[in-house]
Amino acid sequence: MNDQVGGNLKRERFHALCQSLRPDLLRFAFWLSRDLALAEDVVQEAMLRAWKAQDSLLDAAAAKPWLLTIIRREFARTFERKRLVTVDIDELVAREEPTLAAAQGDDLAELRAALFKLPEEYREPLVLQVLMGYSTAEIAAELNLSNAAVLTRLFRGRNQLRALCGEDTRMDPEE
Amino acid sequence: MMNCAQYRRAVLADPRDANPELRLHRDGCRECLEYMERLLRFEGRLQRALRVSIPAAGAASVVPLRTSGLRRASPSRRGWLAMAASVLILVAAAGSLWLAQPHSSLAADVVAHMAGEPQAWARTDIPVPTPDLAQALADARVQLDPKVGMVSYARSCLFRTHHVPHLVVQTEMGPVTVMVLAHESVPKPERFDEQGYHGVILPVAGHGSLAVLARGQGPDPDMLKQIAARVQDALVWTGS
Numbered sequence: 001m002n003d004q005v006g007g008n009l010k011r012e013r014f015h016a017l018c019q020s021l022r023p024d025l026l027r028f029a030f031w032l033s034r035d036l037a038l039a040e041d042v043v044q045e046a047m048l049r050a051w052k053a054q055d056s057l058l059d060a061a062a063a064k065p066w067l068l069t070i071i072r073r074e075f076a077r078t079f080e081r082k083r084l085v086t087v088d089i090d091e092l093v094a095r096e097e098p099t100l101a102a103a104q105g106d107d108l109a110e111l112r113a114a115l116f117k118l119p120e121e122y123r124e125p126l127v128l129q130v131l132m133g134y135s136t137a138e139i140a141a142e143l144n145l146s147n148a149a150v151l152t153r154l155f156r157g158r159n160q161l162r163a164l165c166g167e168d169t170r171m172d173p174e175e
Numbered sequence: 176m177m178n179c180a181q182y183r184r185a186v187l188a189d190p191r192d193a194n195p196e197l198r199l200h201r202d203g204c205r206e207c208l209e210y211m212e213r214l215l216r217f218e219g220r221l222q223r224a225l226r227v228s229i230p231a232a233g234a235a236s237v238v239p240l241r242t243s244g245l246r247r248a249s250p251s252r253r254g255w256l257a258m259a260a261s262v263l264i265l266v267a268a269a270g271s272l273w274l275a276q277p278h279s280s281l282a283a284d285v286v287a288h289m290a291g292e293p294q295a296w297a298r299t300d301i302p303v304p305t306p307d308l309a310q311a312l313a314d315a316r317v318q319l320d321p322k323v324g325m326v327s328y329a330r331s332c333l334f335r336t337h338h339v340p341h342l343v344v345q346t347e348m349g350p351v352t353v354m355v356l357a358h359e360s361v362p363k364p365e366r367f368d369e370q371g372y373h374g375v376i377l378p379v380a381g382h383g384s385l386a387v388l389a390r391g392q393g394p395d396p397d398m399l400k401q402i403a404a405r406v407q408d409a410l411v412w413t414g415s
Binding site for chain 2: 013016017019020023026027030031036040061099100107108111112115126127129130131133136151152154155158159161162165167168171172173174175
């Protein structure tokens with residue numbers, strides 16, 4: 001009986017944790033895949049995997065990076081299975097228009113479309129840093145890169161993004 | 176001494192890098208200060224751009240449905256004495272679980288929410304851009320008097336089905352998190368100490384409550400209480 005009460009409590013706490021983390025994880029998955037439907041599927045699948053493996057989570061404070069790693073692996077599996085074809089960015093932007101649309105008076109749609117155009121090797125570290133709040137060292141650990149490589153990708157990513165958005169880059173340094 | 180190109184390369188890779196050398200260069204170079212201000216404005220837009228609206232979770236749970244409820248003993252098979260004993264055991268078990276767990280309560284949910292945003296706790300001297308702060312506060316129809324101190328983190332977070340402001344204020348005793356819980360009322364101040372976080376939830380007359388918490392070696396409880404009072408004093412409610 002104790003086990004059952006404890007099990008239900010455990011389930012409720014895990015559910016609450018997932019619910020609180022889901023918005024940013026889903027956003028991360030969206031920017032990774034540029035496909036909201038696929039992102040939702042992957043996050044749901046990742047959370048089920050996380051539920052089955054929750055005993056390996058020793059520290060609740062590490063839940064977000066732990067789930068994010070599971071999501072990245074789930075994506076890798078999906079891409080292996082699907083053998084995705086080359087994508088047309090304009091088509092992707094058009095397909096995801098409702099998600100990329102900004103609230104009235106907010107000039108973000110152009111920036112979001114520019115993010116779609118950024119190569120994945122620059123987009124992912126940028127999303128990890130700006131949306132997920134990862135430090136350079138944490139991004140390096142997640143992507144299995146050196147700190148220097150991460151900083152280079154972040155520098156190039158921001159440069160490209162600012163140029164795509166028509167920002168004044170005259171004062172930017174050479175690489 | 177760092178030159179302008181080195182400074183700009185560093186901040187383009189990480190605009191929130193708190194390296195003192197960067198600060199030193201920025202303080203002594205007007206062009207780089209302007210460059211940084213422009214970059215931070217872009218960064219604020221980028222942060223908002225990444226936070227796309229996403230569909231709410233469906234009715235289905237993200238975890239497997241709960242197992243069947245507790246089985247009821249049949250009075251016909253078990254005597255009243257056995258039934259009473261079962262009830263006592265159930266009450267004792269529930270009591271011990273209640274004592275062992277963070278109270279299923281607001282405090283526990285606030286602490287659980289912290290797990291999702293560990294990056295918020297960074298010590299930094301870079302304030303969050305003003306539009307980002309205003310946007311994070313807008314959901315609770317509240318403004319924050321700058322006298323509260325430097326706000327280094329501001330987000331509007333989904334918490335118990337409502338969007339609530341989640342702020343981090345840099346205090347003399349380190350970063351302190353504030354959650355403005357306009358939809359959550361508490362009858363009296365509630366202190367908590369869970370999973371390395373300690374804090375207080377204060378009732379705010381007519382506006383729900385305010386959670387103020389620190390972690391690890393942050394401010395002691397009395398200091399935290401003073402900070403909480405300062406934050407409460409700095410909140411300016413703009414709607415009912």
